[in-house]
Amino acid sequence: MKIAVISCIHGNYEALNEVLLDIDRHQVEQIYCLGDLVGYGPYPNAVVEMIRSLDIPTCQGCWDEDVVEGLNACECSYPSLLAEKRGRLAHEWTNQEIHPETRSFLAQLPLSLRDGNLCFVHGSPHSQHEYMLPDMHAFTAMERVLATGADTLFCGHTHIPYVRQLESGQLQVRVSSGQSSQRPNQQTSNFSAPLKRIVNAGSVGEPRHGRTNATYVLYDAETEQVTLREVEYDYQKTCAAIVEKGLPSIFAWRLARGLEFAERADDPTHVCER
Amino acid sequence: MQTFPLTLVAGPPGAGKTTWIRQQLDGAERFAYLNLGADAVRIDATYLAAEVPELVVWSSWLPELADFTKYQTYIELDFHIDLGSLVLPTEFADCHRVAVLPPGIRQTEWHDWADVIVTGTETRVPLQPPQLWRSLLTGQVLDFASLTTVWDELINGAYGHVQRAKGIFEVTDGRSLYFDFVAGDPEPTSTELDLPRWLEGRPNRFSGVEVVGEQLDETAIAQTLKDCCLDDRTLAYYQQQVREFLEDG
Structure with a gap:
């Protein structure tokens, strides 16, 4: 079975449309979406309507959650004052723009999806706000995959596509009974973790890989082959709409250069507990 | 005479x-x-x-x-x-x-x-007098990460074509930084001025910025710089953190 995984559309309808056309050309049997349908971009309602009308299984992203629950990100999840102010502007604009049915759709999205040995989340299995970067510590990365019970974990949120193999994972656990500090009673156990894989689908609507092209992934369940797809779209249309609809024009400038609207957090593993 | x-x-x-x-x-x-x-x-x-x-x-x-x-x-x-x-x-x-x-x-x-x-340095000599925008920033302290973002946007044309930009900025950890850019220079510079760190309240020494170019969106530049500035409470919090860090060596 061949599937397509898309993520982080961020109200960019032009990019979504082009990616769906590209997916059509590859004759996939199922599309999964990893959330962040809204936020920053000019067409949150149209994007949600498209996803809903195509009945694409979708999990909830951090922006989707914030629009439903109210802005919950703490200031330490932003890398700078400027990013925080821009994030708040985008949130307020989106909050005003979306229709009640859009909000209702976002509210009922699950946090994760399963399909056999595949699991789909937005950030990580623990939070929509956690960044699983490609250089995340191997132990932590392995824990995240094991937490799902799946062999392949699809995630988004970082906007940078990658495939990471976690193979031949050797875990050693030493347990001390603590009876005596002189001669602790220790038991050591060794585990071999089976091959696991993390696939980041990148971003359809807000690429952060230095080019303007939308990204998504194709996955062949038979061969386990992952293909990272990069799709050109008319980003200038989206940029024009950003300005026309009253979003900050700096968003258009950044999108046109393959820059993220707001940079990722300094501590990408930080999860707000507020 | x-x-x-x-x-x-x-x-x-x-x-x-x-x-x-x-x-x-x-x-x-x-x-x-x-x-x-x-x-x-x-x-x-x-x-x-x-x-x-x-x-x-x-x-x-x-x-x-x-x-x-x-x-x-x-x-x-x-x-x-x-x-x-x-x-x-x-x-x-x-x-x-x-x-x-x-x-x-x-x-x-x-x-x-x-x-x-x-x-001197390679720079374009404008045929028409270029637009000049200046702003005094004395007393303002900027978040460093925000400053680097807005400076990068500025010199890469987000707010109009910039031929020359320079500024002295106070940042959260008390340093005074000099930023310098000339269009065409592959390596815009930023250096720390040899001044004592200012870690008690708002600095009363000079800071400011000057931008020379064409079709500059002066309102957007001013607003974006304002968005990089710390309020009193945040500034006091960070100054205390930096003082404690420096005292602990």
Whole structure:
């Protein structure tokens, strides 16, 4: 079975449309979406309507959650004052723009999806706000995959596509009974973790890989082959709409250069507990 | 008539006037500097004073004629000063005139005006007077990550075509930073000024920014810089954190 995984559309309808056309050309049997349908971009309602009308299984992203629950990100999840102010502007604009049915759709999205040995989340299995970067510590990365019970974990949120193999994972656990500090009673156990894989689908609507092209992934369940797809779209249309609809024009400038609207957090593993 | 040890320095924005003056000051004593046209945004004067602590800077007031006899004085003329209409005291008639110009340009008003032409940095000489935007930032402290973002956006054209930009900014950890950009220069610079860290309240030393270019969105630049500034409560919090960190060594 061949599937397509898309993520982080961020109200960019032009990019979504082009990616769906590209997916059509590859004759996939199922599309999964990893959330962040809204936020920053000019067409949150149209994007949600498209996803809903195509009945694409979708999990909830951090922006989707914030629009439903109210802005919950703490200031330490932003890398700078400027990013925080821009994030708040985008949130307020989106909050005003979306229709009640859009909000209702976002509210009922699950946090994760399963399909056999595949699991789909937005950030990580623990939070929509956690960044699983490609250089995340191997132990932590392995824990995240094991937490799902799946062999392949699809995630988004970082906007940078990658495939990471976690193979031949050797875990050693030493347990001390603590009876005596002189001669602790220790038991050591060794585990071999089976091959696991993390696939980041990148971003359809807000690429952060230095080019303007939308990204998504194709996955062949038979061969386990992952293909990272990069799709050109008319980003200038989206940029024009950003300005026309009253979003900050700096968003258009950044999108046109393959820059993220707001940079990722300094501590990408930080999860707000507020 | 008494003559004065005085050098006037002119040239287009970004050609390297301040850099040339800085080079003349190395190892010397009893030098003074005056920037005509900078008004309250004394970026070059502040930069030179930090680089050469013994330099006497006449930046906000015109000295008495007698003062000019005490120092070898450099007067930097901002690019927007019309050399043809510049009227100086008759005592300055014999002063030395230096034009710092980008390589390869000929037959300009600076050539007619100067005694000496110094080849400076590659920079575009605008046909029309460019747009000049300045802002005094004294008392404002900027978040460093925000500052680097807005500076990157600024010099890459997010707010209009920028030919020259420079600024002195106070940042959260108490440092005073000098940012310098000339269009075409592959490596825009930012350096820390040799000044004590300011970690108690709002700094009352100079900071400010100057941007030269075309079609500058001045409102957007001003608002974005404002968005980078810390409020009183946040500033006090970070200053305390930095003080504790420095005390712990």
